[in-house]
Structures are given as C-alpha cells and as structure tokens.
Amino acid sequence: MKQLFSFIKKEFLHVFRDRKTLMLLFGLPVVQLTLFGFALTNEVKNAKIVVADYSKDIATKQITEKIEASKYFDVEKSLKSHDEIEAAFKTGKIKLAILFPENFNENLLHLHKAQIQIIADASDINTATTLTNYISAIVADYQRQLMKDASIPLTITPEIRMLYNPELKGEHTFIPGIMAMIMLLICVMMTSISIVREKELGTMEILLVSPFKPLMVIIAKFIPYLLISFFNITSILLISVYALELPIKGSILLLYSESLLFVVTALAIGLLISIQAQSQQTAMFGSLMATMLPTLLLSGFIFPVENMPLPLRIISNVVPSKWFFIIVKSIMIKGAGISVVWKETLVLTGMMLFFLTVSLRKFKIRLA
Amino acid sequence: MRTLRFLLQKEFRQVFRDKNLLRQILMVPIIQLLIFPWAANYEVKNISLAIVDHDHSSYSEKFISKIFSSGYFIHSDYTSSFKDAYQLIERDKADIAIEIPQGFEKNLVRENQQKIFLAVNAINGVKAIVGTGYLASIITDYNSQIRAEWVQADRFNAAPAIEITSSNWFNPLLNYKMFMVPGILAFLVTLIGGIMCSLNIVREKEIGTIEQINVTPIRKQYFILGKLLPFWIMATFVFTLGLLISRFAYGIIPQGSIVLLYAFLSVYLFAVLGMGLLISTYSDTQQQAMSISFFFIMVFNLLSGLYTPIESMPAWAKVITDFNPLRYFIEVMRMVVLKGSSFHDVSHHFLVIFLMAVVLNTWAILNYRKTT
Numbered sequence: 001m002k003q004l005f006s007f008i009k010k011e012f013l014h015v016f017r018d019r020k021t022l023m024l025l026f027g028l029p030v031v032q033l034t035l036f037g038f039a040l041t042n043e044v045k046n047a048k049i050v051v052a053d054y055s056k057d058i059a060t061k062q063i064t065e066k067i068e069a070s071k072y073f074d075v076e077k078s079l080k081s082h083d084e085i086e087a088a089f090k091t092g093k094i095k096l097a098i099l100f101p102e103n104f105n106e107n108l109l110h111l112h113k114a115q116i117q118i119i120a121d122a123s124d125i126n127t128a129t130t131l132t133n134y135i136s137a138i139v140a141d142y143q144r145q146l147m148k149d150a151s152i153p154l155t156i157t158p159e160i161r162m163l164y165n166p167e168l169k170g171e172h173t174f175i176p177g178i179m180a181m182i183m184l185l186i187c188v189m190m191t192s193i194s195i196v197r198e199k200e201l202g203t204m205e206i207l208l209v210s211p212f213k214p215l216m217v218i219i220a221k222f223i224p225y226l227l228i229s230f231f232n233i234t235s236i237l238l239i240s241v242y243a244l245e246l247p248i249k250g251s252i253l254l255l256y257s258e259s260l261l262f263v264v265t266a267l268a269i270g271l272l273i274s275i276q277a278q279s280q281q282t283a284m285f286g287s288l289m290a291t292m293l294p295t296l297l298l299s300g301f302i303f304p305v306e307n308m309p310l311p312l313r314i315i316s317n318v319v320p321s322k323w324f325f326i327i328v329k330s331i332m333i334k335g336a337g338i339s340v341v342w343k344e345t346l347v348l349t350g351m352m353l354f355f356l357t358v359s360l361r362k363f364k365i366r367l368a
Numbered sequence: 369m370r371t372l373r374f375l376l377q378k379e380f381r382q383v384f385r386d387k388n389l390l391r392q393i394l395m396v397p398i399i400q401l402l403i404f405p406w407a408a409n410y411e412v413k414n415i416s417l418a419i420v421d422h423d424h425s426s427y428s429e430k431f432i433s434k435i436f437s438s439g440y441f442i443h444s445d446y447t448s449s450f451k452d453a454y455q456l457i458e459r460d461k462a463d464i465a466i467e468i469p470q471g472f473e474k475n476l477v478r479e480n481q482q483k484i485f486l487a488v489n490a491i492n493g494v495k496a497i498v499g500t501g502y503l504a505s506i507i508t509d510y511n512s513q514i515r516a517e518w519v520q521a522d523r524f525n526a527a528p529a530i531e532i533t534s535s536n537w538f539n540p541l542l543n544y545k546m547f548m549v550p551g552i553l554a555f556l557v558t559l560i561g562g563i564m565c566s567l568n569i570v571r572e573k574e575i576g577t578i579e580q581i582n583v584t585p586i587r588k589q590y591f592i593l594g595k596l597l598p599f600w601i602m603a604t605f606v607f608t609l610g611l612l613i614s615r616f617a618y619g620i621i622p623q624g625s626i627v628l629l630y631a632f633l634s635v636y637l638f639a640v641l642g643m644g645l646l647i648s649t650y651s652d653t654q655q656q657a658m659s660i661s662f663f664f665i666m667v668f669n670l671l672s673g674l675y676t677p678i679e680s681m682p683a684w685a686k687v688i689t690d691f692n693p694l695r696y697f698i699e700v701m702r703m704v705v706l707k708g709s710s711f712h713d714v715s716h717h718f719l720v721i722f723l724m725a726v727v728l729n730t731w732a733i734l735n736y737r738k739t740t
Binding site for chain 1: 386388389392393396400403404406407408409410411412413414416457458459460476480481482483484485486487488489490491492493494495496497498500501503504505507508510511530531532533534535536537538539540542543544546547552555559563564567571574575651652653654655656658659660662663665666667669670671675676677679680681682685688702703706707709713
C-alpha cells in the first residue's frame with residue numbers, strides 16, 4: 001500500500017512539474033466551452049438574402065417587412081434580374097433569394113392564389129433548408145393573418161406548448177454535446193501519452209524490473225488525471241450554469257457521479273491507446289483521430305442520430321459521448337432522475353469496465 | 369541546396385520507418401472520409417409522435433393517417449392519457465405529443481371551432497420549429513379538406529393561398545454528402561499536416577537529437593524547410609486520395625478547376641505547417657505541443673462553418689473565424705467544388721492565406737534558436 005502511495009506521488013510530481021501542460025489541461029476546457037457554448041448553434045441567424053420584387057405592391061411589401069423584422073434574415077438589397085442573383089451567389093455572400101412575380105397581390109386577391117419563388121444556395125445545404133423552412137413559416141403566418149380577417153368556418157387551431165426550452169434557444173441542444181465532447185477529448189488525450197511516454201524515454205524499463213504490480217502502475221497513472229478531470233468537471237458545470245445560463249434541473253449529485261463515470265471511461269480509452277502505441281506521436285495522432293470526428297458527428301448533438309443510415313446508427317452506439325450527451329441533456333434540462341437514464345448509465349459502466357479490463361490485459365510487462 | 373536534400377532524406381526515412389504511424393496517416397483519413405459524410409444529415413425528418421386520441425372518431429383517425437402519410441413523422445406510441453405521452457417525451461421516445469380532445473369531430477362541426485393540443489420537446493429549437501411547422505401545414509391542409517365537405521365550393525375558396533416554390537442551386541438534389549465531403553476532407557488534411565508537423569521538432573528536442581543538428585552548420589531556414597516539405601508532400605498525397613474518394617465513392621465532380629484547388633492547397637499547407645512548426649518551437653515536450661495543437665485544431669474545426677453557420681455566431685466569434693485558416697480552405701473547397709467559382713471569386717481567400725503562411729513561417733524561423 002505504501003508502495004502504491006509513493007508511486008502515486010511520483011506520478012503527481014510528473015504531472016505537476018510541467019507547468020505549461022498543467023495550465024493547458026486546466027485552461028483548455030474552460031476556454032473551449034465558453035467559446036463553443038456561445039458560438040455554436042444550429043439556428044441560422046442574420047443570413048444575408050436578396051429580394052427581387054417584380055410586383056411591388058402592398059402584399060409583397062408586407063411580406064418583405066415581416067421577413068426583415070425576423071432575426072434570421074438580413075435583407076441585403078433588391079435585385080433587378082436573374083443574372084445578378086447568380087453573380088451574388090458565386091461570391092458566396094448571399095444565401096437565399098426571394099422572387100415575387102408580377103401582379104402578386106392581384107393574383108392573391110382575385111385568383112386566391114399567388115406564387116413566391118425561393119432560390120437557395122444549397123452548396124451550404126443546412127443553411128439553405130433551414131432558411132427555406134423559416135420563410136415558409138413566415139409566409140404561413142402572413143396567410144393566417146389574412147384568413148383571420150375573413151373569418152372562415154370550421155377552423156382547427158393548434159395550441160402549441162414548447163417544453164423544456166420555451167424560448168427555443170439554440171444553445172440548449174449544443175451545450176451538453178459540447179460538454180461531452182470536451183471532456184472525452186481532453187481525458188483521452190491526457191492518458192494516451194502517460195505510458196507510451198515512459199516507453200519512449202526509456203524509464204519504463206525501470207518500472208518493469210521493479211516488483212511493482214502492473215495493476216498498481218495503471219492505478220498510479222490514473223489518479224492524477226482523475227483529479228484533474230474532477231476539477232475540470234466542476235469548472236465545466238460552473239461555466240455552463242453561470243456563463244451559459246443552462247439550468248441544472250435535476251440532481252447535482254447524480255450529474256457529478258455520471259460525469260465521473262464518463263471521465264473514467266474516457267481515461268481508460270486513453271490508457272488503452274497508450275498501452276498499444278509505440279511512440280507518443282502514434283498515441284496522440286491515434287487519440288485525436290479516434291475521438292474528434294466520431295464524437296462530433298456520431299454523438300447526435302449536431303446531426304440527429306435518427307437520420308443516419310442504419311450501419312451508422314449501430315456504430316454510434318459505441319461512441320461513449322452519445323450516451324453521456326443523452327444523460328446530461330436529461331438531467332440538466334429535463335430534470336430527469338436515475339429512473340430515466342439508468343439504461344445509458346449501464347451502457348457507460350459496461351464500456352468503462354471493458355476498456356479497463358482490456359487495458360490491464362494488454363499491458364505487457366516485457367519490452368518488445 | 370544539397371543540405372536540403374540530405375535533410376529531406378533524413379526526414380523521409382524517419383517517417384517511413386514508423387510503419388504504424390504511416391499506416392495511420394494514410395488509412396484513417398480514408399476510412400473516416402468513407403464513413404462520416406453519411407452521418408451528416410441535418411434534415412428534420414423522422415420526428416416521432418406520441419398520439420393521444422380521446423375522440424376516436426372517423427375525423428380524428430383521418431387526421432392521424434394524414435399526418436403519417438406525410439413522411440416526416442414516425443410513430444412512437446398511442447397513449448391513453450396526456451401524462452403518458454409526456455413521459456414518452458421525457459424519455460426521448462417522442463418529440464411531439466398530440467392530444468385530440470374528446471368531441472373533436474362534434475365540436476368542429478357544431479361550433480365551427482376546435483382546438484388540438486401539441487406539446488413539443490423544444491430542447492432542439494430548430495427541430496421544434498420545423499416539426500411544428502410541418503404539423504401546422506398538415507392541419508391547415510386537413511382543415512380545408514373538411515371544409516370542402518361541408519361548405520359550398522366557391523365560398524370556402526375565399527381563403528387566399530400563397531404557394532412557395534423553392535429551387536436549390538448548386539446542389540439541386542439537396543445531397544448532404546456534396547456539402548460535407550469537401551469540408552471533412554479539408555479538415556482531415558489540416559489535421560494530418562498540423563499535428564504531425566507540430567510534434568516533429570519537439571520530438572527531436574525531447575529525445576535529444578536536436579542537439580546534433582544544432583552543432584552542424586545547417587542554416588535555420590533549411591532546417592525548417594526540411595521539416596516542412598515531407599509533411600507538405602504527405603498532406604498533398606492524402607488530399608489527392610480524398611479527391612479520388614469523393615469522385616468514385618460519392619460521385620462528386622468539382623465544378624470548378626482542380627488546378628485552382630491544388631494551388632490553394634499548396635499555399636494553405638504552408639500556412640498550416642508553419643503554424644505547427646511555430647507551436648513546436650514554443651513547446652518543450654510532445655505533450656505540450658499536443659495540447660496546444662489540440663486546442664487550435666478544435667477551435668479551427670468547430671468555428672470553421674463546417675457544422676454550424678458562421679453567420680449565426682456572435683460578432684466576437686466571427687472575428688475569430690477571420691483568423692481561422694481552415695475556414696478559408698473549407699469555403700474555397702465548397703465554392704470551387706460545388707459552385708465552380710473562379711480564381712477571381714476566391715482571390716481574397718488566397719491573399720489572406722498567403723499572408724498567414726508568410727507571417728507564421730517567418731515567426732517560426734525567428735523563434736527557432738540553435739543555441740539555448
């Protein structure tokens with residue numbers, strides 16, 4: 001036991017000696033969460049659009065004003081011809097063009113039918129579809145106003161209640177996802193070099209000839225990083241509550257325990273990478289490659305998992321941040337308890353045990 | 369010039385000696401490029417509905433079947449009470465709950481007015497807006513059908529209808545892969561070049577071999593150039609592989625000139641690799657270099673407009689994107705590949721990246737000291 005203690009002390013000295021790295025390990029999550037928490041949203045705001053109004057009557061003016069008034073659009077200027085639209089798209093400044101054909105209002109009043117043409121720059125497909133949907137909603141709203149004046153029989157009115165996020169803030173989907181991503185990446189990165197570094201510098205031999213058990217080596221490597229991660233969890237939660245104004249509706253204790261579970265899983269993944277790799281370069285490159293894109297794309301916080309083709313939906317189940325994302329979302333925003341997230345917790349626990357066992361198995365006490 | 373040749377020989381040997389690393393550098397981007405673009409679909413569909421039908425009339429049934437025939441919604445469950453439906457939302461089993469009150473059909477016909485209750489999981493704001501938008505238009509549609517059954521033709525027709533036709537230029541089939549593949553490729557090339565390069569000099573520092581170079585008469589700029597070129601060549605190679613994959617696996621044929629893409633890539637790589645070298649000269653251990661480049665790569669990646677639009681970011685974040693080289697590369701890729709933009713359209717991007725390359729490399733050379 002005393003042996004273990006002195007080894008843990010050694011690891012602490014290793015970690016705390018390198019002040020630059022230490023500062024980075026504490027600073028990174030704080031800066032990144034603040035940065036991404038504010039900057040990332042799947043809403044499309046202030047998109048530059050152009051209006052080509054061939055009709056210039058009261059209806060087109062009202063619709064244009066309505067569009068201008070929403071926070072989603074910045075009406076750049078009015079264009080005269082089709083050619084100008086193409087040129088505006090090519091330079092990449094304009095996202096969408098709205099065309100009102102001639103006699104818009106007249107058609108609307110007399111034929112009860114009028115057309116609006118939308119041309120979207122679909123080279124940025126997310127923006128294009130979102131903007132088109134926004135415009136449809138605005139026009140539908142305008143129509144409803146017209147209808148109201150006409151008082152039409154047999155009307156069904158939908159009464160809509162937006163749960164959990166009534167102001168429809170975009171940040172709410174993203175922050176839990178960003179939290180999961182940052183925690184995973186930093187933890188994997190930290191431990192991924194812990195063992196391979198000793199291999200590369202040659203100090204591993206000294207460890208191996210000692211009577212110290214491999215399990216103890218791994219535990220000793222683990223503990224300083226676990227402590228750092230614990231601080232990082234705290235700072236991440238503080239920022240998301242006080243700077244990003246995300247509520248914690250559920251139990252803080254539960255949130256903490258789940259975060260710890262997740263962090264240990266991530267540290268174990270890094271450990272496995274470290275045991276397998278031959279050089280620090282391979283380990284770091286491997287950990288970045290194995291974590292960055294998969295967590296970003298498959299955890300479901302940017303792109304919905306249910307839209308993916310079946311093979312990817314299956315693959316997404318092995319991404320730990322997917323499960324943690326669901327857990328954080330449920331606890332923080334919905335205020336759910338363990339009865340709701342027990343399945344996800346079980347999956348994470350399974351992953352953690354798996355990675356730890358494999359690491360221990362693979363840890364060789366002989367140098368190749 | 370001869371010195372440079374020998375340096376290059378040395379660097380290439382080192383790279384090719386580590387077979388594991390080489391395999392990673394080549395295989396991982398290919399695999400990721402083959403898999404991940406399939407995940408990137410932003411479209412709002414497959415919205416799952418929980419339905420609480422208290423009426424069980426022919427009207428409510430018609431209404432429900434109309435919703436599901438639209439193709440945007442999938443069925444979660446029928447529940448007998450609104451509370452159960454709410455539970456489904458809480459467990460993420462449903463996105464929207466619809467409650468059709470008792471007497472739906474009767475009230476609609478007798479009192480000309482009837483409400484339907486919708487509860488929407490709004491954590492994902494965009495999904496909530498778009499999903500309720502779809503539902504609202506289905507309700508309107510259904511409403512006018514019923515009206516047609518009850519009211520004389522020309523009277524109900526008084527409701528004015530605005531029809532929206534939308535066309536999507538540059539990517540008419542709304543193929544998400546056309547949008548994501550060029551962007552992901554740009555990111556992967558940056559990742560390989562930037563990380564490998566930033567770890568390189570510091571590795572020699574940590575192992576101690578840098579002393580051996582420092583005592584030779586090799587000039588700083590040759591040393592830096594010798595470190596830079598192998599990664600430049602490797603990244604260009606990976607980029608070429610990526611273009612082939614996007615051509616043959618995704619059928620993406622660049623609308624614009626490929627020469628223009630390569631021209632931009634060559635300048636861009638100097639900027640990214642210069643940045644890697646700069647990080648390398650500032651750090652003492654590979655761990656430090658890694659943490660710093662990890663930070664920058666994350667920021668570059670997420671603030672590049674690859675996943676979320678730059679326009680929606682707050683003003684200060686937009687300023688950061690102005691200094692983000694990856695942003696320019698992704699923009700150029702998308703513009704040239706999808707829109708066929710010419711050199712004239714992207715000249716601004718060229719200028720910015722060229723300046724970045726000059727500044728970063730000069731800085732790296734100045735900061736690299738042969739003596740301590």
